[in-house]
Amino acid sequence: MTELNLKVAEEIELLRLVTVGSVDDGKSTLIGRLLVDTKGAFEDQLLAVRKKKGTTHIASAAEIDLAMLTDGLSAEREQGITIDVAYRYFATPKRKFIMADCPGHEQYTRNMVTGASTASAAIILIDARNGVMPQTKRHTHILGLLGIPHLIVAINKMDLVNHDQAVFESIRAEMNEYCAKQGVKDLICLPMSALDGDMVAVRGNNMDWYEGKTLLETLESLPVLDDVDTKPFRLPVQLVNRPQTPDLPDYRGFMGTIASGTVRVGDAVKAIPSGNTSTVKEIVTFDGNLEEAFAPQSITLTLNDEIDLSRGDMLVHIDGETSDSKELVANVCWIGDEPLSVRKKYIIKHTTNSVKAMVASIDFRRDIHTLSKDDADELAMNEIGQITFKLMKPIHCDSYADNRMTGSFIVIDTFTNNTVGAGMIV
Amino acid sequence: MSEGNKSEHKLTQLKALEAESIHIIREVVAEFRNPVMLYSVGKDSSVLLHLARKAFYPAPLPFPLLHVDTGFKFKEMYEFRDAFCKEVGVNLIVRRNEDAIAKGMNPKDFGVARCCGALKTQGLLDALEEGEYDAAFGGARRDEERSRAKERVFSMRDEFGQWDPKNQRPELWNIYNGRIHEGESVRVFPISNWTEMDIWLYIREENIPIVPLYFAKERLMVERKHLLIPYYEEMKDQLLEGEEPKMVMSRFRTLGCSPCTGAVRSDATNMDEIVIEAAAARRSERETRIIDHGSNSMEDKKKEGYF
Incomplete structure (x- = not known):
């Protein structure tokens, strides 16, 4: 070499x-x-x-x-x-x-x-x-x-x-x-x-x-x-960095991995779900501030206004739209030992956001050999189907076809804490 | 805004790995009550610590470092550890299995497996219990060893700190499930996807300080079987028949305890030369670590609670 x-x-x-x-x-x-x-x-x-x-x-x-x-x-x-x-x-x-x-x-x-x-x-x-x-x-x-x-x-x-x-x-x-x-x-x-x-x-x-x-x-x-960096900008907030040290008493940095798109200093942005808006003040990294950042970089943003924004929220461009719903329809691959049940409560983790969820309906189970859509009362391990979930709080998401990072989620069993489902939003 | 345009941005593979690792480190801090970062003073730990400092910049590290010391590390490692941790201002906790050390635990009299079990595995489990940590970062990589190739990024451990390889949580996309029951914990491996080559390239690119033993120098060595073992005055009585310490131009590809870590012959005195040597290497770095030899040892040790 x-x-x-x-x-x-x-x-x-x-x-x-x-x-x-x-x-x-x-x-x-x-x-x-x-x-x-x-x-x-x-x-x-x-x-x-x-x-x-x-x-x-x-x-x-x-x-x-x-x-x-x-x-x-x-x-x-x-x-x-x-x-x-x-x-x-x-x-x-x-x-x-x-x-x-x-x-x-x-x-x-x-x-x-x-x-x-x-x-x-x-x-x-x-x-x-x-x-x-x-x-x-x-x-x-x-x-x-x-x-x-x-x-x-x-x-x-x-x-x-x-x-x-x-x-x-x-x-x-x-x-x-x-x-x-x-x-x-x-x-x-x-x-x-x-x-x-x-x-x-x-x-x-x-x-x-x-x-x-x-x-x-x-x-x-x-x-x-x-071309994930050319899709609409999405930053799921992971953590708010507030060092509160003598040098940085009022610093508030929003840390996260850019799920898609590109962001530049000065861009007008909107916090979801609050809807509050601001502009990007700095893109902070250990190696110095950046003029622009893109997916999938892990960065910290500071804003010019103090707005309500914390873990689980998403930062998008001011004209960016995400769908916002308490009902979630998704293709789910079931990976838990116990079948998916309409009577159980689950936790859905979507980007950095975790919400409680119930199964509203099993729309169909996909026969993975014939691809036919069959009626089903449950989804056993390794089966795939379309499920409608009812959520305790709305989540802000894209369809999986548009965005793999903001269109995917995992299903967690509240009793065992195991990951039991892989969801792709329709 | 660039939306709808063709991609004009590219991340190098090292920067992509860096972004993934920072994401993982932040996710742990967001989801766990009391994380700690295991710090072994080696090159992988040095990269891990560097990534953690990047993740929280400009804030200080939100967790302490834990060095589970066996007392058998090279003196250059202790010197480096103390100077470096002081310089970058991190909170370093050092723990040792004092009971075993008081009983004179060593690899020669008790065997490598028992010595590792007491000083490393038990030392680690005791320290994690004492600190009530629910998440411990480690610098293990999947390319190191075949059982590690099957390890998750978030590796669940039961209340005894043990790994159950047949019953691991699936990990999808970059969504990590950090939910655990009381008493359980996770070991988190943010540099799972890095190879030895990536580690060296990144150390070079980022100018990350590492223990001088990684650079080649004339060193006093004893040749034992196919290993080059560094010779210290205290080892005089432990020399086997026919062994004679001599100066050898050599360096370490990986650092562990001095009685159980071999050096390799090398002329690589700077980072460029180390990277070139790593690229040409035909044998894995773990070959110089005595603990890995034996039919199943890494998997067994991990099941018992080794990191």
């Missing part, structure tokens, strides 16, 4: 990914391949999971028990299954990647939702021999619901179907048709053999008929953020 490369290393961008698919689709092999090919795993970590004792150097991914590398918990290794989301890190000279590696089985839908919630792109693995399986459709549906901007379908194990282009094309056609129905905008299908490494980091010689990018090239070229 030269002086110049040091600068590049500091300036590369971050892309959050989620990978779905079961072990049988070759997910562990793919992850192992990515880690080995980008040097994301260290030699001693690889040697610890080598197949043959006594090996002192790992030359290829085939020498490693890749599942042992990815299954971090003893219970997973004992049972030979992946229980929980694991996070992996790798980088290329262009970009750093945080990859949520999710178990694929239906009973782990909640883990998939967890891993996908922060992702800007998803890799869906398909075994070329099996084609599009019900679970592929289920994953795709959930990823669509979570608003993942870019879906990459990696049609793996092409080596086991003689690298046949017709197999690839037929799977691609089926996925295109399914995704069009889901409203997925950006779908990329690519053929792959993770075991041989073809089309992961290098093209290989077996699939010259495919002219698209390799997986790694694709990941390096996807847009990182979906």
